[in-house]
Amino acid sequence: MHQAKRYAPIFLTFIIGVALSITLYKATNNWELQNQQVRFSNHATLYSNTIKSVIHDHIGTINLISDCVRSNPGLSRSRFSTLVRNTLERYPGIQGFSWNPVIDHSERDYYEMLASRELSRDFIFTERSSDGLIPASERDEYVIVYYIEPYQGNEAALGYDIASETIRKQSTKRAFLSGKLTATATIKLVQESEQQAGVLILLPIYHLDQPIETVEQRHAARRGVLVEVLRIGHIVDLALAPLTAIDGQLYLYDITNGDEHNLLHFIPATSAANSQPRDYQTLTQNFRGVAIFAEACFGHPSPSKRQILNATVYAYGAPTVLRSLRNHLFAALHSSSLTLRRHKPLPSSPSFAHALNYE
Incomplete structure (x- = not known):
């Protein structure tokens, strides 16, 4: 009984210290x-706002070019090239611009001959098949990539009928009928060799001498569409380059097709520990048909040095109160071990002495 009372403060101190350590930890x-x-x-919000701002700036450039195209029905290929080149130098995230006039079938031969002479090479209207680009089938009208800048790297797109493919055709029709800026869903660019998503921004251009108040009038006044070609991955990389890497992974989805979400771009986690996350936090923002979805990874299987330090410190009672309790506990254990040694012989097992911190 006397022995139990003697050790009671020791074990009480030990229990309190452990309980407080666990609680504080x-x-x-x-x-x-x-x-x-x-x-x-905070990082995810900064990321999404930066991406939206850069995308907005890139899309806005088409309005600058459209003013010149709209007011110059006879805009030449060289004038278009000069106009666009200045913009491309300032916005490297833009793949290019193209002028796509609406051309009746009766004018096909004339436009093919005129472009061949201007480019000093064969020029034909094309469409895509399972075997690649082929001469376009006969139809009432075409919406042809007639001017494109930069020319180098985009040669394959020149002459392509954007009305020959479903997504482009629907977006072109929507732009003409609404009279507003329109974006396609995610597409594979005709000139694209990389596996990267592309988006076309289309701005309808109408004949100046015709009314465009109604849908019927806009359809009758169609002259062509000015197209801005964007590669979302390049724009995102440019936007985020000056920023600190996020401790998580970033997804950009195309949500223009309702419930169907197509991945536009993915930025992986910055550390190996993030590859097997235990907990997630997400942030989603929508902008012009693009969903910015950021996913953070917490509870890393491999704790950071700071987390390991926290665990170690609090196991030993870093706060002043716990440090004092720990010191009293070690002193009490040391005293009791000496007492045990005086009154009883130590067992032969070395683990007993190690357990009491005696050795």
Whole structure:
């Protein structure tokens, strides 16, 4: 009985110390996780706002070019090239611009001959098949990529009938009928060799001397569409280059087709620990048919050095109160081990002495 009372303060101190250590460790761990989540949310918001701003700036450039195209019905190929080249130098995320006039079938031969003479090479209207680009089938009208800049790297797109493919045709029709800027869903660019999503921004151009108040009038006044070619991955990389890497992974989805979400671009996690996350936090923002979806990874299987340090420190009672309790506990254990040694012989097993921190 006397012996039990003697050791009671020791074990009580031990239990209190362990309980407080565990409580503070869990509280600090939760605080650390909340801090990570706040940092991620701030980073993700900055990322999405930056991406939206850069996309907005890139899309806005088409309006600058459209003013010149709209007011110059006889715009030449060289004038278009000069006009567009200045814009491309300022916005490297743009793949190119093209002028796509609406051409009746009766004018096909004339336009093919005229372009062949201007380009000093064969020029024909084309469409895509399973075997690649082929001469376009006969139809009432075509919407042809007639001017394109830069020419180098985009040669394959020149002469392509954008009305020959479903997504482009629907977007072109929607642009003409609405009279507004329109974006296609994700497409594979005719001139694209990389496996990267492309998006076309279409701006309808009408004949100046015709009314366009109604849908019927706009259809009758169609002159062509000015097209801006964007590769979303390039724009995102340009937008995020100056920013600090996010502790998570970033997805951009095309949501123009309702429930069908097509991946536009993906930025992987910055560390190997993020490859097997335990907890997630997400942030989604929609902008012009593009969903910016950021996914953060927390609760890493391999804790960071800071997390390991926290676990180690709090297991030993870093706060002043726990440090004092720990010191008293070690002193009490040391005293009791000496007492045990005086009154009783130590067992032969070395683990017993190790367990009491005696050795």
